[in-house]
Amino acid sequence: MACLLGALALPAGAAELDLPAQPLDQAVTELARQTGLTIGGDASLLRGHRAPALSGDYAPLDALRRLLAGTPVTFRVTGDDSVILERGNTLEAVEVNGQTETDGLAPVYGYVARQSVTATKSNVAIKETPQSVSVVTREQIENQNAQTLDQALAYTPGVQSLTGGANGTTSDGLQIRGFNVTGASPFYLNGAKLARNTFSATAEPYGMERIELLRGPASILYGAAAPGGVVNMVTKLPTQEPLREIRLQGGSHDRRQLAADFSGPLTDDGRFAYRVTGLTRDSDTMVDHVPDDRDFLQGALAWQSTDATRLTVFANYQKNDTAYVYGLPFSGTVESNPNGRIDRDRFTGEPGFNEFVSESYTLGYLFSHRLNDTWTVRQNALYFAADTDYVDIGVGGYAADQRTVSRSPYPREDDNHSWSLDNQLEGVFDLGRTRHTLLFGADYNEQSFARAQYSGTVAPLDLYAPVYGSPVVLSATPARSYKTDNQQLGFYAQDHIKVDDRWVILLGGRYDRFDSEQRDRLTGDRATTYDDSDFTGRAGLVYLFDNGWAPYLSYSQSFEPVNGTAGADYDPTEGEQYEAGLRYAPDDQDLSVTLSVYDLTQRNVLTTDPAGGPQIQEGEVRARGAELEARAQLTNGLSLIAGYAYTNAETTKSNNGNEGNEPGAVPEHSASLWADYRFGGALSNLNLGAGARYIGSTYDLGNTVRVPDHTVYDALLGYWLDDWRLALNVRNLTDEDAITCTYLCFYGQERTYTATVTYRW
Template structure:
């Protein structure tokens, strides 16, 4: 069989599962019961209760709820609770208030559609995978972290979380190896879970969208006993129903209990567990050909909701489980020890043919047959991570040193079997204009039966030095040892050992008016799984140079970051167009500028805005020199966004809120030869909400004017439409 692009993984197949579906009306019935359960104990209220907007100060920490849209602290760029203006790289933080205002429901990649420097959902919606490109580099498998511990994945062995379980979604732009070891060069996405609260919380919600996909969730937190030393939180959600694509439907859910024990002010221990799953028929989107989506075929364009799989075969599911804990103790001398640990297990299965361009290479009447490839995959993953940190403060030589040292370890084991028909057999073709389902498909033969084990041990140090009445020097260093072993019954067996030293230096000056200019330089490495013509693939490596200004005005609750950057990635894996053999003869450069502002103007107005320019260039490719000077596909050069939210706090319509947003993505290349483009698109979103006496109702509309557009193409046979207009209604209750 001709295997497109590389050894198969999620980059080659997106969204592939289904099974029995609970209908939306059943979900609605369960949710309404939950909403009504607290009515009897609800507090009497005579006026609207609005979340307070705190101007400056407050108790903002790296894990606390974000006040409005403006976060002040983060641990994503430092592994310690650090003010954002003291991190020498650009960091974006999206909190639950922003997620709720914009109507985020099931997907984390939806959260980042307004974030500069991030290309989210590059192929359109994908039910079982959250896709992120940061500063042009794919972070989907090597750039996702959960509470600062990696959610590394390979092939189809990736975990997927629900935004309802998260307090924050944070994006560190640029290399993160000095803190996390091997990671995506463009940056990382750190998912920060909700935690037990000091004050009681009882919340439930129900919602449904215009496709008939409904959801219900609950979030409960309170003290345990009368001593005040223990608190709990239980968060859960169930969702399911039809999706936009023909035949596509899903059922998903999770539950996450937590318990925090704090015997004194200096000690805290939180244990948590998680169980989640998905059962779906995948969407038809993501593998459409360029001709028929961006360009008209002889019959026009393929419908956005078209499904070209096999409804009677397409099937898949995953079940994922996690347990973990966080421990923190501050000694009498001010030194703090922290440790967090997580173990996860994933079982995933998918089966069903997917598209592979036009049969014969071009649309040909009268049936306009599309080629398909059969596929089945099973993946079992065991993932373990632990991070130990010591941090303290010291006065040395007239400067204040905030020092951190740490030791972390990650373990990832993937036992996977992938099957497809033996070449030249693929799968039966299907008509683009009159699809007929039910044809007997050829047998999928075992092509890969392999166990991959990937381990990393790292030791790191950080010193944040405040000196000279406003200067801040940040120094980081890290050493990593990585061991990868692949044991194959069918496929390739190999062993590789790599080590790397990473560093970062940053210099900033904090003016009294809230302005902080900064510069930084950082190196990175990113271990790869797989083999090329020279054996096991070597880690990607390179460096970034970044400069910018961070501004937290003293007269309003806001944050503005402007940055410019230049990233060079070496050991880029390239494919020989004649032999399809992989080698590491490439180099890619990403350079650009980003601007992001978030402001809580007052208790009525909240605003966020962004603008980004990303210029990527292939600077070396010995396997195919014709590509030198070209830009990689998928990544728009220009993106921009604006969201404005207004809440009425007095008068007859007190508690009413209105939100409106606009998102623009510039044109992008559709193929690596840079012969075809995906046009630019500008989309509008809107929201209206009403909160009164602990009840809330929200109506959100994405792609308000139902613009039909192609989100991106990863080659001329791998294009995906952007989502159609989606209307989501939600009813919520607090007591």
């Protein structure tokens, strides 16, 4: 490849370049800006490498060749002034039948990802996937300074935080396409099920390389799953090139944070590589007496024992010290109150009593072995454990003065353990005019969750003039104590068929066997149980045009087990989605646009029995909508992320009197736009970013309170100075008084400033 490139004619004309020594991705970006050379392909290949200084007159291709010298990255000329980056042969990425196994787990340069393992569990291009997929890249997380999972997904269409971000430090509660995806079903780590309770742990974005969202039913590959979709978080994994980073942050609410990230080979032959990532934070929050302290440590070790065999072991530890924000009444937030508006920083608990301390651990591995030119076996495993002390005080109704609320303490202790194992056999082969990526799998997961919850009494609180210090009296024994054990075993098969490099057919089916038992630890009685099985499937069709357009159609199913009462035998809820879409992703541009429309229905939802018996499964919830997402990395230094979602969700069948109601906190219209501009010439070290997030009006859970729409603006000012990067992020630039309401109301984050100093060498 190097000899071939050397023989190629260079584009006419030379440019006077002045490029300092810097990370390779930054150098290539600046080269494109200064020369007008269009550089496409998988730009994530550049991440983790350093570029030498380059000064003087150079033809564009000659300059690019000098920047890439000594790295496993080459390029292919596709036009008079355009090239595509390509990967050479390295131990970091083993190629199987022309596909790179690690592409779906690798870093992505910029905002545009072309590969995803989440949608198919294979390294199939997103363009060839007949279902909507979004990938939040490392660069987006850094530029927007995302500190929680909902902040990382804030510019992703169709995704909403359950509490407007108020409780991002205690849970990763999300709604996707109008459905709640909180809990043990929807979250995955490096492709393995992360079976955890809602309040067992939260994601740490600094430890993530990318966050992938597959919208709609996904039980074909993942078993029990919410109909709205699944979220797969890909952690930072070892690199072959040395990577060293130290980051210091400070900002609003006395925020102080120190983070570090180190990676590289351990041996001269590169067979062993490591990565260690850590973070410690001491911070307050917008709400009085609620801290946001965290300790996080993550490590990974990769062993390329042969060219065909790779094992990566990863683990992390995280401790959160914060408090749950219970919420505030409708009156005084979204509704008028004779006493005025409740302050955004109002704390409804008792200082020194309320706390939320969780310690969690994960340990897992990714194993792959290429049997021959056709078949590859993979095994992914993950173990998770967490202990949580959740000490909180709930808020009741107002007294006659419309300012004093009743309160009730409910401290609880949670213990969560789970493990999952996913075995895969993949074959990639040609058969006549078709190319098949055939996947067979068997996965198993167990989860054990135990809770002991206490009750007690505490004095009411005046929300307009609070006086703290009231004694909290707790029961000597738990008011409730139970333990739940879940098991699930699934078998799945999928075939991705490419016909004449034009048509793509995706077919898959899955059979699951699952059971659960919950026991009352106070009485020893079996509280609830289920033992059932289900079959789900998916079918899709894509047509690939030469110019980058790719229309698609798909049908997919999901299921979720139902926890009922003792003696009740419930079927799982069933999700069913029809989706049509149109993608535009030209091979020679860092550009991706997806327009999708869908009809998503969940059946077998529990509702009241008119005859007065236990609940029956006659309920139904439906969401119909459209989503548009555009991501672009333009050669003039401008990068864009744009999104829009129309979500028409409602309860279509119910005996509870709520038929026709909308889900709480789900806007019918939402939109976002983020623009990031890297200057050229004398200002080449400067970049500016700005974003806007619009959330349309919503209802609370009971559909009794209408919450007004709002728009929040964010901003970034960044500057590179050799190995240093300085950044200032502002969230909610105009200090918008945004509110989200579910069972109560939650204020959105007030205007916050964060200054970041990063040193990479």
